[in-house]
Amino acid sequence: MSSKLRTSLVPYLLSLPAALWLGxxxxxxxxxxxxxxxxxxxxxxxWTLTWNFSIFSEAISTYSTQFxxxxxxxxxxxxxxxxxxxxxxxxxxxxxxxxxxxLLFLLLLPxxxxxxxxxxxxxxxxxxxxxxxxxxxxxxxxxxxxxxLSTPFAVVAGLTYDALPFMLLPLYVALQxxxxxxxxxxxxxxxxxxxxxxxxxxxxxxPGIYAxxxxxxITNVGxxxxxSILGGPSTTMIGNIIQTQYVNNADYPIASAxxxxxxxxxxxxxxxxxxxxxxxxxxxxxx
Amino acid sequence: MSAAxxxxxRGRRPSLAGPLWKRAMLPAYVVxxxxxxxxxxxxxxxxxxxxxxNNRISFSWQGFTTEWYxxxxxxxxxxxxxxxxxxxxxxxxxIAVAIGTPAAMALARYRFRGRGTGDLVILxxxxxxxxxxxxxxxxxxxxxxxxxxxxxxxxxxVAFNVAFVVIVLQARLRxxxxxxxxxxxxxxxxxxxxxxLVTVPVIYPAILAASLLAAALSIDDFIITSxxxxxxxxxxxxxxxxxxxxxxxxxxxxxxxxxxVGVLIAIAGLVMARxxxxxx
Numbered sequence: 001m002s003s004k005l006r007t008s009l010v011p012y013l014l015s016l017p018a019a020l021w022l023g024x025x026x027x028x029x030x031x032x033x034x035x036x037x038x039x040x041x042x043x044x045x046x047w048t049l050t051w052n053f054s055i056f057s058e059a060i061s062t063y064s065t066q067f068x069x070x071x072x073x074x075x076x077x078x079x080x081x082x083x084x085x086x087x088x089x090x091x092x093x094x095x096x097x098x099x100x101x102x103l104l105f106l107l108l109l110p111x112x113x114x115x116x117x118x119x120x121x122x123x124x125x126x127x128x129x130x131x132x133x134x135x136x137x138x139x140x141x142x143x144x145x146x147x148x149l150s151t152p153f154a155v156v157a158g159l160t161y162d163a164l165p166f167m168l169l170p171l172y173v174a175l176q177x178x179x180x181x182x183x184x185x186x187x188x189x190x191x192x193x194x195x196x197x198x199x200x201x202x203x204x205x206x207p208g209i210y211a212x213x214x215x216x217x218i219t220n221v222g223x224x225x226x227x228s229i230l231g232g233p234s235t236t237m238i239g240n241i242i243q244t245q246y247v248n249n250a251d252y253p254i255a256s257a258x259x260x261x262x263x264x265x266x267x268x269x270x271x272x273x274x275x276x277x278x279x280x281x282x283x284x285x286x287x
Numbered sequence: 288m289s290a291a292x293x294x295x296x297r298g299r300r301p302s303l304a305g306p307l308w309k310r311a312m313l314p315a316y317v318v319x320x321x322x323x324x325x326x327x328x329x330x331x332x333x334x335x336x337x338x339x340x341n342n343r344i345s346f347s348w349q350g351f352t353t354e355w356y357x358x359x360x361x362x363x364x365x366x367x368x369x370x371x372x373x374x375x376x377x378x379x380x381x382i383a384v385a386i387g388t389p390a391a392m393a394l395a396r397y398r399f400r401g402r403g404t405g406d407l408v409i410l411x412x413x414x415x416x417x418x419x420x421x422x423x424x425x426x427x428x429x430x431x432x433x434x435x436x437x438x439x440x441x442x443x444x445v446a447f448n449v450a451f452v453v454i455v456l457q458a459r460l461r462x463x464x465x466x467x468x469x470x471x472x473x474x475x476x477x478x479x480x481x482x483x484l485v486t487v488p489v490i491y492p493a494i495l496a497a498s499l500l501a502a503a504l505s506i507d508d509f510i511i512t513s514x515x516x517x518x519x520x521x522x523x524x525x526x527x528x529x530x531x532x533x534x535x536x537x538x539x540x541x542x543x544x545x546x547x548v549g550v551l552i553a554i555a556g557l558v559m560a561r562x563x564x565x566x567x
Contacts (some may be wrong), residue, residue, distance in 0.1 A: 011397035012477065015405060018390035018449050025446040027411050029423035036426045088320050091313045103317070105553075107324055112549035113331065115507050116523045117542040119325035120530060124334065130346050133332065164324060214414070222416025225509060229530060237509075239418040246422050247514060252429060259422040266416060 030263070033256035043250045052253070059257040063241055067261070070238040074221030077159035078213055081167045084160070089171035089208075091200070093178075104172065108165045115162075119229045122158050123149065126230065134136065150232025158226035163216040172213065174208025175201070210277055218266055238262055328546065335539035343533035355536040359544075362537055368525035371437065375521065376505040379444035385450030386445075388494065392482070394453065394461035398470060412450035420447065421514030428515065435517025443515045444508065450500040453455050455500060459493035460486075492560070499552060506545070 001039060002228045039057055041047035060067070092103050110118060125131050126148045136142045148154050178201060231237075245255035261278030335356070339350035360366045394405055412420075424443050428435060467489065471481035487494070509523040516524055526538050 008399070011393035011399040011402070014389035014393035014438060017386035018453065018492050019405065021386060021445060022412060023410055025424060025427070025442050026420070027408065028413075029427040030419075032430050033423045033426035036430060040449055052420065084320060087313060088317050091317050095313070097559060101557075103321070105557075106321055109546075109550070110324060111503075112553070113328055114523060114526070114542055114545060116526045117331060117511050117538065120526070121330040123530075124330050124344075124346065125326065126550075127346060138337060161323075161327070164320075204368045218416055219413055222418045223510075224418060225527075229527075239416075242418050242422050243513065246425055252426065255422060257421045261427075262416060264418045270414075 029119055036252050037256035039253050055253050055257045059254055064156050066236055066238045066241050070221050073156050074217055077156050078217045080160045081163035085167040089168055089175050093175035107168055110165055119158055119225055126154050152235050154230040155227050155235045158230045166215050167212040168213035171208040174205045178204045231283045314494045331539050331542050335543045339536045342535055344536050355540040359540055365525055368520040369522045372506050372522035375440055375444055376502045379448050380501040382445045383448035383452045383501050384498055387449045391453045391456035396459045409450045409453050417510035421511035426515040436519045439515045440512055442509050443504050444505045451500055455497040457494055459490050463489050
């Protein structure tokens with residue numbers, strides 16, 4: 001019996017260290033900020049748990065603009081990166097030939113540049129007297145007072161650029177997996193290029209679209225670096241607010257409430273999204 | 288395959304290749320996206336080679352120089368921030384691999400109560416927005432009265448690296464035959480010996496890949512670190528701080544070097560993987 005017991009304990013012992021670490025430094029923090037959100041006080045006199053549930057409605061009403069903006073910027077950048085990368089992933093998967101791996105590697109190169117420096121490079125490209133605008137102003141193509149930095153466009157552009165490699169990977173994997181015989185069969189049945197794409201390639205690549213959207217949307221809605229380096233006071237996202245409230249203002253309850261609301265909203269959005277698209281994708285694939 | 292329908296049908300079977308303008312347009316578009324992708328990388332490389340009389344990067348081209356690579360370590364704060372980043376990357380990778388590998392074994396090889404929860408936590412850890420992960424950790428540290436610094440950054444980095452290590456190794460472990468380690472057990476080795484002498488050598492390339500991914504994620508992380516660093520500065524935090532006061536050209540030189548090292552390691556890995564394929 002003891003030997004049997006020992007074998008049944010093996011998986012628990014193997015995963016114990018990682019489980020403890022993730023429990024203590026990923027799960028527990030999420031529970032802690034639920035408690036912190038319900039506290040009142042200040043960092044000098046200390047905090048007391050007062051079950052102040054109104055903090056959540058207060059957080060939403062005070063920062064509804066920034067919440068809305070985060071989902072708007074995150075949504076637009078996700079959609080644009082999908083539209084930009086889908087044809088690229090398609091071409092590489094179907095017509096890349098011997099350049100397939102080289103092209104993929106080149107398109108994934110941004111991964112190797114430090115995140116912060118990547119965004120700073122865009123600041124250089126988009127600055128008022130920077131590489132693009134400076135040159136265009138010099139030749140008189142655009143007025144001297146044109147500016148792009150601190151506009152929503154700059155922030156969304158930064159978010160979109162960062163999303164490109166993350167979008168490419170799942171799209172490519174899904175398109176690469178499509179059995180070419182299906183496409184040829186459609187052609188044999190006189191399906192035109194557009195029809196082949198609409199009724200064969202697009203539905204079969206749906207899992208990649210789904211994965212790409214989830215991956216990019218969560219990252220971009222919660223991002224604050226693009227808004228902070230490429231944006232201005234009118235482009236503040238919810239991530240910026242959480243960061244300032246937590247780190248600079250030490251207003252822990254409101255920052256915790258905001259983080260929890262962001263997490264909950266994203267989880268609900270993803271669950272609804274999975275309900276609508278995820279299951280349909282699965283059905284199309286299995287049944 | 289198209290011969291039969293072509294004689295039966297009225298029209299021509301549409302060609303798989305499509306019309307010429309389409310065949311030319313799509314590759315041109317791919318090249319355009321590629322240029323867009325590479326533009327910021329080129330900017331970083333070019334500006335790391337630009338003269339800067341007042342030691343701050345300016346937008347205008349001042350002339351070619353390799354000065355910043357020669358004076359790479361001349362800013363003590365920047366150098367120590369880079370060293371901190373490298374130390375945290377190394378330590379968090381070692382710890383994450385040490386505790387993540389057995390966990391990946393358990394999740395890939397055994398059926399046990401709590402496995403589903405384990406998979407879910409791992410996925411949630413990867414999918415959760417960094418702002419929430421960073422902020423909630425800071426919440427815990429504040430609640431416990433733990434002062435922020437090197438230690439808390441390390442705790443945070445291991446926490447996100449473990450999940451990636453488990454995901455990468457789990458995928459590899461599912462591919463290899465469990466009979467291998469069972470054979471070792473039949474020949475009288477202890478589970479630990481079977482793991483160390485049989486499984487580890489087989490999954491070694493995956494462990495290497497997971498380590499590189501973990502180290503890269505750690506060096507790159509800005510958002511989570513910005514919450515849990517206190518007064519300690521990592522390379523990304525230092526660079527972010529310099530944006531407001533003017534960026535010294537050394538930052539772009541280091542950025543270029545980090546990029547080059549990463550690319551070289553990746554290429555070496557790909558070449559090694561291609562070479563070992565025929566045997567596997």
